[in-house]
Amino acid sequence: MVAQLTQFERRLALIIAGLMALCGLVLAAFGHRDPIGVHGLIILAAAIGTMFVVISGSFADVPDDSHLGRYYDDPIKVGVVLAMGWAVFAMAVGDWVAWLLAYPEMTFDAAWSGFGRLRPMHTTGIIFGFGGNALIATSFHVMQRTSRARMPDQLSPWFVLLGYNLFCILAVTGYPMGITQSKEYAEPEWYADIWLVIVWVVYLALYLRTLARRQEPHIYVANWYYLAFILVVAVLHIVNNLAMPIALASAKSFPIFAGVQDAMTQWWYGHNAVAFFLTAGFLGMMYYYLPTRSGRPIFSYRLSIISFWGITFFYMWAGSHHLHYTALPHWVQTLGMTFSAMLLVPSWASAGNALLTLNGAWHKVRDDATLRFMMVAAVFYGLSTFEGSFMAIRPVNSLSHYTDWTVAHVHAGALGWVALITFGAIYALVPILWKRQGMYSSALVEVHFWLALAGTLVYVFAMWNSGLVQGLMWRTYSASGTLAYSFVESLVAMHPYYIARAVGGLLFLSGAVVGCINIWMTARHAPGTAQDAVRDRPLVILASRSLEPGE
Amino acid sequence: MFGFHYRLERHSIALAVAIILVASVGGAVEIAPLFTIDETVEHAPDMRLYTPLELAGREVYIREGCYACHSQMIRTLRDEVERYGPYSLAAESQYDHPMLWGSKRTGPDLARIGGKYSDEWHFAHLFNPREVVPESVMPAYRWLSRNELSTDDLGRYLAALRKVGVPYSDDMVAHAADDAHGQATPDSARARGVAGRYGEPTNIRAFDGDPGRLTEMDAVIAYLQILGQLTKAAYGSAPDAGE
Numbered sequence: 001m002v003a004q005l006t007q008f009e010r011r012l013a014l015i016i017a018g019l020m021a022l023c024g025l026v027l028a029a030f031g032h033r034d035p036i037g038v039h040g041l042i043i044l045a046a047a048i049g050t051m052f053v054v055i056s057g058s059f060a061d062v063p064d065d066s067h068l069g070r071y072y073d074d075p076i077k078v079g080v081v082l083a084m085g086w087a088v089f090a091m092a093v094g095d096w097v098a099w100l101l102a103y104p105e106m107t108f109d110a111a112w113s114g115f116g117r118l119r120p121m122h123t124t125g126i127i128f129g130f131g132g133n134a135l136i137a138t139s140f141h142v143m144q145r146t147s148r149a150r151m152p153d154q155l156s157p158w159f160v161l162l163g164y165n166l167f168c169i170l171a172v173t174g175y176p177m178g179i180t181q182s183k184e185y186a187e188p189e190w191y192a193d194i195w196l197v198i199v200w201v202v203y204l205a206l207y208l209r210t211l212a213r214r215q216e217p218h219i220y221v222a223n224w225y226y227l228a229f230i231l232v233v234a235v236l237h238i239v240n241n242l243a244m245p246i247a248l249a250s251a252k253s254f255p256i257f258a259g260v261q262d263a264m265t266q267w268w269y270g271h272n273a274v275a276f277f278l279t280a281g282f283l284g285m286m287y288y289y290l291p292t293r294s295g296r297p298i299f300s301y302r303l304s305i306i307s308f309w310g311i312t313f314f315y316m317w318a319g320s321h322h323l324h325y326t327a328l329p330h331w332v333q334t335l336g337m338t339f340s341a342m343l344l345v346p347s348w349a350s351a352g353n354a355l356l357t358l359n360g361a362w363h364k365v366r367d368d369a370t371l372r373f374m375m376v377a378a379v380f381y382g383l384s385t386f387e388g389s390f391m392a393i394r395p396v397n398s399l400s401h402y403t404d405w406t407v408a409h410v411h412a413g414a415l416g417w418v419a420l421i422t423f424g425a426i427y428a429l430v431p432i433l434w435k436r437q438g439m440y441s442s443a444l445v446e447v448h449f450w451l452a453l454a455g456t457l458v459y460v461f462a463m464w465n466s467g468l469v470q471g472l473m474w475r476t477y478s479a480s481g482t483l484a485y486s487f488v489e490s491l492v493a494m495h496p497y498y499i500a501r502a503v504g505g506l507l508f509l510s511g512a513v514v515g516c517i518n519i520w521m522t523a524r525h526a527p528g529t530a531q532d533a534v535r536d537r538p539l540v541i542l543a544s545r546s547l548e549p550g551e
Numbered sequence: 552m553f554g555f556h557y558r559l560e561r562h563s564i565a566l567a568v569a570i571i572l573v574a575s576v577g578g579a580v581e582i583a584p585l586f587t588i589d590e591t592v593e594h595a596p597d598m599r600l601y602t603p604l605e606l607a608g609r610e611v612y613i614r615e616g617c618y619a620c621h622s623q624m625i626r627t628l629r630d631e632v633e634r635y636g637p638y639s640l641a642a643e644s645q646y647d648h649p650m651l652w653g654s655k656r657t658g659p660d661l662a663r664i665g666g667k668y669s670d671e672w673h674f675a676h677l678f679n680p681r682e683v684v685p686e687s688v689m690p691a692y693r694w695l696s697r698n699e700l701s702t703d704d705l706g707r708y709l710a711a712l713r714k715v716g717v718p719y720s721d722d723m724v725a726h727a728a729d730d731a732h733g734q735a736t737p738d739s740a741r742a743r744g745v746a747g748r749y750g751e752p753t754n755i756r757a758f759d760g761d762p763g764r765l766t767e768m769d770a771v772i773a774y775l776q777i778l779g780q781l782t783k784a785a786y787g788s789a790p791d792a793g794e
Contacts, residue, residue: 100688101657104681104687104689104690105681109691109694114615115620116618116690117615120619180614180616181649182616182649184654208563208567211563212563217561219561219563224570227563227567227570231571232571235575244712244715246704246707247704250704252708254648254715255649255715256716257648257649257715258646258647258716259643259644259646259650260650261582262649268577305553309573312573312574313573313577314577317576317577317580318577319577322654324626325627326626326639327644329585329590335580335581336581401654402654403655403656474634475630477630483630483633487634487659488684488686488687498688
C-alpha cells in the first residue's frame, strides 16, 4: 500500500494524517462534554493508525518508473472489500430493525438500540457505505480503463477512499449516540458534512485530472454519469446541509431553512440523492461493466446521450412529488409531478439501451450469473423508474405516500437495481483486480444470484401488499360515513407482511455473505492468470512521452 | 445536436460545467421562489415559539428518530382531516429548524397530537407503549424518565435559532435554562417567568408527574403536548375537506 507511494507522497500522507490527528485532538479536548468528543477520539485514532501504517511502510524502496505503465488498482481492491463489508453490516442492521417491527420487544432497554437510532445506520450504511464505496472503487477502475491512463498520483485515491470511509464511520457511530440532523439520508452533523466536502473536492479533482491524461479523444458515457454523480451530489450536499452549529465544540446544529422551505430543500436533496447517487453513478457502472462483460457494444450511442441529459435535467425537478397534498404550494407539487412523469422517458431509454445491448449475448446471460446480475438489475431499474413516475402522480401518491408502498419502491430500486448491478460489477471486477482466471466458484455466484433475487421479490411483494392494504384501510369509509378502521387496526394488518419482509431481507443478506466468502476465496486461492494481461495497460508507454509522478 | 455533443464530450471541463448548469435549473425554479412569494407561508399573528423545554423535547424527538415512523403533516385529504384534524399549514412549521414533516407512518401522524391525551397517558405510552396500546410496535423509551434533562446548552440552542431567523428575545436566551426548569415546576418563581416570556397559553406543569426532577420525559411530553397548538390559524375556518 505505502510501497507504491513516492517519497513526496509518503511525506504528504504523513502531514495530512498529522493535521487530522490535531483536528481530532482539538475536538476531543474541547468537546469532551459533548458526543463530538467521541468523534474527535475516533478521528484521532484513525489518523494515528494511518501515520503508523505510513511510517512503517516508508522504509520500502521507492517504486521505479515501470509502475507508471500499469493502472493503479490497489485502492480499488480495498474499495471493493470495504463495499462488501458495509453491505453485510448495513443489511444486517436493516434486517434487525425489520424484525423489530414484527417483534418490538426483541431489544435492549438502551437508547442506542432503539429503532429510530438504528434505522439511519441501515440507510447510511447501505447508501453511503455500500453504494458509495462501490461507486468510488468502480469509478477508479472505469476512469482509468476508458481513458487508457493511469491515475495522476498514488495519494489522492487513498485520501478519497479512506477519507470517505471516515465520513461513513462518523455517521454510523453518531446515530447510536444520538447525533443526527434528522434530515433523511443527510443525517450526519455539520463537521462530518464539511469533511465530506473536502473529500469530495479531491475526488472531483482526481477524476478530472485522470480524464485530462486520457489517450482517447472522447470521454466515454460511463464517465459522464460518474462526473454527474460527483458534481451534483456536491451541490445537493452543500445546499441541504447548510446549518448553524450551536458552538464549535458541539455536534449540535440547526439547519438554516425552516418549515416549507426546509421541506422542499430536503426532498430536492433526498430525491436527487436517489437520482445522482443511486442512479447516475450506478448507470455509469452499468455502461462499462455490462458491455465489457457481455462483449457487446452499447446498443445506441444517441440513446445514451438523450437519456443522460434527460436524467440530469428532469430529475432535479422531481423532488416535490415527496410533498403532494402537503403545505408545499400547489404549483411546486404540479411541477414535480409533471417532471416525474417525463422522467420515465430517459429512464426507460437507459434501461432499454442496456437490455438491447445484450442482443446477441443472451446465451451468456443464461450461462453467466455475473452478467445475469446486471441484466436483472436493468430490468428492476426499468420497473422501479416506472413505479416512481407512477407514484409521483398526485392521486396515486395520495394512496401510496406514508405507507410501506414507498418502502417497497425504494427497495425495488435499492435491492433490485443498485445492489444487483453492484454485485454484477464486483464479480466482473474482482478477477481482473486480483489477476485471476475467474471467480473462485461460479456456483457460489449462482447461489448468490438466486438468494438475492428471491430476497428482493419476497421483500418487495410483502411491502407492496402491506402498503396497499395500509393505504386502503386508512381511507375506507363505513356505510354510515365514518372511517372504517382505526390506525391500530391497520397496524395489526401489517404483522404478517413485516415478518415476510424480514425473511426476504435475511435471504438477501445471506446472498451478500456468500458473495463475501467467494471474493475472499478468489483473492486468496483462485488460480491466477498466466498472461499479465498486456491489453489491460494504459497507453502512456506507447505515447512516448515521459510521465512525471505528480502530473 | 449530436454533432454538438460530439464536440462537448471531448472536453471534460465543458462537460462538467454543462452538467452543473443543466442540473441547477430545477432547484432554482422550485426552491428560490419559496423564499420570495409571500403566499407561501400563511400569516399567523398568534404564532407562539417553542419554549426551551419544548425545544429540548423536540431535540429528544429528533435524537431518538421518532420522525422515521411518525409524520407531522396532515395532507389536504378528507380521510386525513377526519382522522387527525385540520390539514397542516406552512405557518405551523415556519420556525421548525428542521421541519419534521416525515415521510412514513408506521405510527399515526402527530401534527395535532397536542392536548389529545393526558400527560399520564403519554408517560405510560412512552415508558411501555404496549401498556396502553397492546398492539403497538413502538419501542419503549424507558430511559427518558431515567435521564435528567441537560439544560446547559439551551441558551445556545435559542441563540443559534435566533441567528437562523426564529425571533427569540435576549431575555428568552438569557433565561433559557431557568425557563426549562420553571415550565415543569408549577407554582415556582421560575414558572411565572415562563408564562411572561412565552405567553399565557403555555403549558406549565410537571409533565412526568414529578416536579422535583426535570427529566427528558418532561421535555418530550411538553413537546408532544404543544404539537398543533402553537397557533390557531388552522382552526380558523371549518376544515375544508379535500381539494
